[in-house]
Amino acid sequence: MAGPLRNSALTVAVALVVGAAGGAGADYYLHQVAAPGTSRPPIAVLDLSAAALNLPREGDASALVNARIERLRAAAEKLKNAGWIVLDAQAVIGAPESLYVPLDADR
Numbered sequence: 001m002a003g004p005l006r007n008s009a010l011t012v013a014v015a016l017v018v019g020a021a022g023g024a025g026a027d028y029y030l031h032q033v034a035a036p037g038t039s040r041p042p043i044a045v046l047d048l049s050a051a052a053l054n055l056p057r058e059g060d061a062s063a064l065v066n067a068r069i070e071r072l073r074a075a076a077e078k079l080k081n082a083g084w085i086v087l088d089a090q091a092v093i094g095a096p097e098s099l100y101v102p103l104d105a106d107r
Contacts, residue, residue: 044079045100046072047089068103075101 051068055061076086079101089100 041083041085043085043087043095043099044076045087045089045092045095046076047100048072049090050103072101072103 048069051065051072055064079086086101
């Protein structure tokens, strides 16, 4: 009878050690890897299509659109160089308004 009892105790001990290791791993993941702001770079959303909105009726609209797009691209380059991930708004299903780069981003 000592044999099966000893195997049961060993099984329980192994299960406790494995469970503790799994719990420690999960705790590390939640606090070091998945914690917001600790390992993920910030995100900005760039809406190039917004450059064509609200154009004045007078003047060269294409020049204004091109200038706006260039300002947005320059802002995206600055953000990228600062460690941000810059996404195209057409690829984003939803994001807080605060993540969108404004048209006057060069200021």
